[in-house]
Amino acid sequence: MTDTSLFQQITDYANRADPYPLYTELRKSPVHRDETGVYVVGGYHDILSLLHDPRISSDARNRAEQPGGSALPGEEDEGDGVLPPTFLRLDPPEHDRLRAITNRPFGPPHSPRRIDGMRGELRTIVTDLIDHLDGGDGTLDVVEQFSYPFPVTVICRLLGIPRADESRFHSWADTLVSTLDPRPDVDTAERVRIAQQARLELGMYLNALLDERRKKPGDDMLSHLVAGNAPEGRMSGMEVLATAALLLIAGHETTVNLITNGMLTLLRHPEILERLREDPRLAVPLVEELLRFEPPVQMLPNRSPIADIELHGVTVPKGSPLCLVVASGNRDPARFEDPDRFDPDRRDVQHLGLGSGVHSCFGAPLARLEAQLALAELARRLEAPRLLEDPPPYRQNAVLRGPRHLRIAVDGVRP
Amino acid sequence: MIGDGSIDRLRREGRIVIVGASLAGLRAAETLREKGFTGSLTVIGDEPHPPYDRPPLSKQVLLGKAAPEHTTLPRRLDVDAHWRLGHAATGLDMAARRVRLADGDEVEYDRLLIATGVRARPWPVEAEAGLDGVFVLRTRDDATRLHRRLTEETRRVLVIGAGFTGSEIASACRERDLPVTVAERGSSPLVGALGGVIGEVARQMHLDAGVDLRCGVMVTALEGDTAGRVRSAVLSDGGTIDTDVVVVSLGATRNTEWLAGSGLGAGPRGIACDAGCRAFDVRGIVTDDVFVAGDVARAPHPLFGYQFLSLEHWGNAVAQAEIAAHNMISHATDRIPHLWVPAFWSSQFGVNIKSVGVPALGEEILVTQGSLADRRFTAVYGHQGRVIGAVTFDHGRWLPFYQELIERTAPFPPPFPTLDRRADGRGPVPAEFPDPSVPTHGPTVTVSGYSPADRRITFTPGRA
Ligand SMILES: Cc1cc2nc3c(=O)[nH]c(=O)nc-3n(C[C@H](O)[C@H](O)[C@H](O)COP(=O)(O)OP(=O)(O)OC[C@H]3O[C@@H](n4cnc5c(N)ncnc54)[C@H](O)[C@@H]3O)c2cc1C
Numbered sequence: 001m002t003d004t005s006l007f008q009q010i011t012d013y014a015n016r017a018d019p020y021p022l023y024t025e026l027r028k029s030p031v032h033r034d035e036t037g038v039y040v041v042g043g044y045h046d047i048l049s050l051l052h053d054p055r056i057s058s059d060a061r062n063r064a065e066q067p068g069g070s071a072l073p074g075e076e077d078e079g080d081g082v083l084p085p086t087f088l089r090l091d092p093p094e095h096d097r098l099r100a101i102t103n104r105p106f107g108p109p110h111s112p113r114r115i116d117g118m119r120g121e122l123r124t125i126v127t128d129l130i131d132h133l134d135g136g137d138g139t140l141d142v143v144e145q146f147s148y149p150f151p152v153t154v155i156c157r158l159l160g161i162p163r164a165d166e167s168r169f170h171s172w173a174d175t176l177v178s179t180l181d182p183r184p185d186v187d188t189a190e191r192v193r194i195a196q197q198a199r200l201e202l203g204m205y206l207n208a209l210l211d212e213r214r215k216k217p218g219d220d221m222l223s224h225l226v227a228g229n230a231p232e233g234r235m236s237g238m239e240v241l242a243t244a245a246l247l248l249i250a251g252h253e254t255t256v257n258l259i260t261n262g263m264l265t266l267l268r269h270p271e272i273l274e275r276l277r278e279d280p281r282l283a284v285p286l287v288e289e290l291l292r293f294e295p296p297v298q299m300l301p302n303r304s305p306i307a308d309i310e311l312h313g314v315t316v317p318k319g320s321p322l323c324l325v326v327a328s329g330n331r332d333p334a335r336f337e338d339p340d341r342f343d344p345d346r347r348d349v350q351h352l353g354l355g356s357g358v359h360s361c362f363g364a365p366l367a368r369l370e371a372q373l374a375l376a377e378l379a380r381r382l383e384a385p386r387l388l389e390d391p392p393p394y395r396q397n398a399v400l401r402g403p404r405h406l407r408i409a410v411d412g413v414r415p
Numbered sequence: 416m417i418g419d420g421s422i423d424r425l426r427r428e429g430r431i432v433i434v435g436a437s438l439a440g441l442r443a444a445e446t447l448r449e450k451g452f453t454g455s456l457t458v459i460g461d462e463p464h465p466p467y468d469r470p471p472l473s474k475q476v477l478l479g480k481a482a483p484e485h486t487t488l489p490r491r492l493d494v495d496a497h498w499r500l501g502h503a504a505t506g507l508d509m510a511a512r513r514v515r516l517a518d519g520d521e522v523e524y525d526r527l528l529i530a531t532g533v534r535a536r537p538w539p540v541e542a543e544a545g546l547d548g549v550f551v552l553r554t555r556d557d558a559t560r561l562h563r564r565l566t567e568e569t570r571r572v573l574v575i576g577a578g579f580t581g582s583e584i585a586s587a588c589r590e591r592d593l594p595v596t597v598a599e600r601g602s603s604p605l606v607g608a609l610g611g612v613i614g615e616v617a618r619q620m621h622l623d624a625g626v627d628l629r630c631g632v633m634v635t636a637l638e639g640d641t642a643g644r645v646r647s648a649v650l651s652d653g654g655t656i657d658t659d660v661v662v663v664s665l666g667a668t669r670n671t672e673w674l675a676g677s678g679l680g681a682g683p684r685g686i687a688c689d690a691g692c693r694a695f696d697v698r699g700i701v702t703d704d705v706f707v708a709g710d711v712a713r714a715p716h717p718l719f720g721y722q723f724l725s726l727e728h729w730g731n732a733v734a735q736a737e738i739a740a741h742n743m744i745s746h747a748t749d750r751i752p753h754l755w756v757p758a759f760w761s762s763q764f765g766v767n768i769k770s771v772g773v774p775a776l777g778e779e780i781l782v783t784q785g786s787l788a789d790r791r792f793t794a795v796y797g798h799q800g801r802v803i804g805a806v807t808f809d810h811g812r813w814l815p816f817y818q819e820l821i822e823r824t825a826p827f828p829p830p831f832p833t834l835d836r837r838a839d840g841r842g843p844v845p846a847e848f849p850d851p852s853v854p855t856h857g858p859t860v861t862v863s864g865y866s867p868a869d870r871r872i873t874f875t876p877g878r879a
Binding site: 049055356 | 784789791793813816834835
């Protein structure tokens, strides 16, 4: 049956560069039961309903053991048993408590200007990176030279990682990210060992830093998390550590792909790149359309129902793994007119690119601003950019999808 | 076909008049243009201001966070209308298709939309209502006056009535650190809209914020000094309140008097219309050229036993306006029904309250998520074994799910577990409405579909 192999095709690296025809296939039935036991949903309206369904859990403890014990793509990085689950993998009320405490120093209502207040600083980081882009031979790798270092620097500033330590931070992040991106030529056991080592070092580093912040708080997010004066209560030491690690990883991992996917899409649509160059305000609707068209998080694989639920006549049994393919929902013709067209002038662009419901992307305001600034500035300063490889090589990960490299040629970098 | 040609001509060069230049009036005008109406458009409003938004008046405006004149509604497009602001409509001649204005002018129409909304119910004793310091809050001018008075020296504010607006006013006063007394005839704030179980949560919110809350009492008289300024209020329990600002929040009266004698089915409960927003005449026959939208409308909803519902909800005004505008310029077969599930929000005492459906029809209530004690919860209302409404306190993200349950006429209590179900959610309890209305219709209709164009109702006669 094609049904059973469809999900494997989706996760198969061979289809990474263009999974969209498979999503079209996926949407032909509302629920696919994969032979590994995963239930896969790809329709916009169904995904949206499930994201607001209080019978759908994000907590791994609500998932029945799968016979083959197969982890869903994107899960490999989870559950090393050292740190408690982050709010990403918790249900209310624990989720609400941790997320609310984390949100206090981050966004409205308590810190409404935090993100916008970083605009100037973000712009400086972008400018700096672009100033150093000149590859000499007129080629550059957007991922390594720009869309990766940018968000890591930003998250360091937000958390309050001292400048001097940023480079150590970059290298830990690098290692952890590369383990999310398994390559066939690297030994698995070795990869796991390296990842654990990096995680341990990062944990020890954060722990020491948190101790410092307990004694001498600043205005950064880490200080606020350890201060523990939120009415929602205080996080345990382990919870703070887990949250800090979550912010670090989730805080840049997705933005890298958003910016890279954005640049790739623009290079494939030169007329829109040109419009953006002339009018940086286009960045705002453009990033929204980008989140629909090429979302950095393609699917939400970590859900499972706490009761048998029925979806168009199919019963998804309690405890079964449920995967919501938001990137497929975003291209659902039942919701979006001409969905495969990239159109920043689209009026009604309520996409699923940042999720919806209680788990909707925590970092959304920051991610949007980073992508807007980055793309507008790249468009303005790169002279005659063109792709050297299309499609570019992709990272292994089917969930957090994006190019591993984006090599382009430019005639120069405008001042 | 005669009908078809005339609709095309109407769309091209017809004359459409909208009475009521507020939320519903503006949204209808915009929708008409968006749908390609190129004829002449006249919008008549008795207020001098261009359309503005009312919800901020009892929230941001009273807090001083938004100036009253900064509540103007954003425009989706230039509607190219003839705006007759500051002119009340005073009469309607349905046979001659004419609206009469206060200045004696008359405006002819091919299609008329009535969106005259409601006005605040004034304090019933005229002499007392006229005392300096006695306010209502419905219009921008009301808000300007009240806000100005609150920034002057105020000993104590008395809010009469603890519905949504009254509670929001009390909340704003406390946030500004003004002493405030709230007098409510019912057993708790919001009891009429949400019942006694949720009313108890609201009561605690008032008390925690330092409101001097008096429930189960009525204000029987307002007393002024020789200069005509209000000084105190007398309560039905014999007590008195020293106060210099009184805000009367006793609900609203529908603006239908101007239609008296017109032959339209308009009265104190609003203007009855069909699900396509076409007004009924006094004989109960639906008209083809007079449409109604917003707070002034009273329409049957198939999901709620075809009962005629009057809703004073922002979202309802927008949805009805868009549907009325569409139907006004469409062939009979292209008309769409207003199947919008009622939804409402309020924010008070730092809590965001949202509801869907018609909680007031509920007999029982079940807390399905969160907890009343935390003031973060979702509760559903049951009516004759089905889910009829839901309310959330700081839990709004779950609401779409409950709206779907209402649309599907799902059983009550819902037979499944939900995330974050706590002790208070073990089983349904009486919702404790003061005067339960018990309609007799069973669940006979379900609504499905997402965009207005593919919203469908399915009729299920006599459920087994
Ligand atoms: C203080 C306040 C707070 C609110 N908060 C919320 C909230 O939080 N959430 C929510 O969902 N809803 C809220 N509402 C309700 C919401 O504002 C209304 O549902 C909405 O304004 C209805 O729009 P409408 O156009 O039908 O009527 P209205 O806004 O009442 O407009 C009718 C207009 O017609 C004019 N008019 C009347 N008679 C005539 C005549 N004869 N000739 C010409 N013009 C006439 C009126 O003066 C008025 O300008 C609030 C309302 C108020 C007053």
